[in-house]
Amino acid sequence: MSGTSRSYLGKGPTFTVNIAYTVWWNLLLITVGGFIATIGIKSIAVPHELVPGGIFGLSSLLYYTTGKLNPGWINLLLNIPLFLFAWFKVSRRFFLYSLYATLITTLFYEFISISIPIQNQLYAAVASGVVTGFGAGIVLRSLGSNGGLDVVAVYLFQRFNMGIGRVYLVFNTLLYFGSLMRLQLDVIIASLIMVFITxxxxxxxxxxxxxxxxxxxxxxxxxxxxxxxxxxxxQSATFLKGFGAYSRKEKNVLMTVVNNVQLKKLEEITFTHDDEALFIVENTFSVTGSSFSRRKIY
Known part of the structure; x- marks a missing residue:
């Protein structure tokens, strides 16, 4: 996650504060993201008996089956062993932020009720996937998580670079196979669509x-x-040594990293100097260090 840094100059030494690591910024991300995710689940998914992803999905399935408590409180109870895992395997800071995320989501689920009158189940699955995924993603941009399966997903991502969305997909596939005895096939298919989009x-x-x-x-x-x-x-750039297969001559290959706004300007610079240049662009979603984002440490 990229963060904005601010430098403060005084009579003492210069020091830098990275906003991404401040408490208020992380609490803001978790609160806003938790609110949005709650709307996606409570206002869209639950009225159609769709099963959300992760531990909250398991909580919803238990609620549909037993009618006891509500998915928010069941989710809180199921999170207890996962919080212990976060405390010992990730970090105490990650544990505290994740605990806050689960508590605030539980409170949102208990007291906030917004009606979103979507009649079609497929439309509801798509809408819930978009809204819930966006909210959950905002929370995950913090130094915490949404609790539940996010705790395991973040741990696997940190240790083995396993994509968080992929972890959800595997868990939820198993969850839906287990719910075949309780839910109609149409509901399960719609839930799979919702989770895939999420x-x-x-x-x-x-x-x-x-x-x-x-x-x-x-x-x-x-x-x-x-x-x-x-x-x-x-921006900085790096020269890589190349050797032309046709000319059999050494030449410099220039490599640099830019954002989308800078790309067109770089293209203009290049072909202004050399209209026969070879200009190769590749997408990348992870650039850490130097003037780019700092490495995220939970």
Whole structure:
């Protein structure tokens, strides 16, 4: 997650505060994201008896089956062993933020009621997936999680780089197979659609504002282009040694990383110097270090 840094100068030494690691910013992300996710579940999914993803999905299934408590309180109880896992396997800060996320979501679910009159079950599945995924993704941009399966997903992502959306998809597939005896097949299929969309939106929300373009430029004017990158774009660049297969001559390959706004300017710089340059662009969703985002530490 990228964060904004502020530098403070005083009589003492200079120090930098990264907003992404401040308490107020993380609580804001968790509160806003938890509210949005609650609307997606309570106002859209539950009226159609759709089963949301993760532990909350299991909670909803238990609620549909027993009619006891409500999914919010069942979810809180099921989270207890996962909170212990977060305390020992991730970090205490992650545990506290995740605990806050679960508590605030439970309170939102208990006291907030917003009617969204969607009649079609398929439309409800799509809408719930988008809204819930966006809310859950906002929470995951903090240093905490939504609790539940997020705790395990974040741990697997941190240790094995396993995508959070993918972890949800595997768990929920097993959950829906287990619910075949209780729910109609149409409801299960609609729930799978909802969860698939939720996972996609979570991943997109996590990459929001972090998308970058890796650009490789092969040109006989690489030095001139690199100078303009440094002065006009205020970005760094790296020379890679290349060897032409046809010319059998060494040449510099220029590599740099820019955002979407800077890309067109870089293209203009390149072809202004050399209209025969080779301009190669690749999408990347994770650029950490230097002037880009800091490595996220839970």
């Amino acid at each position: 996972g996609m939106i979570i991943d997109q929300t996590l990459s929001l504002f972090s998308q970058r373009k890796v650009v490789f430029i092969i040109s006989n004017f690489a030095n001139e282009i690199s100078n303009d990158i440094l002065t006009q774009l205020k």
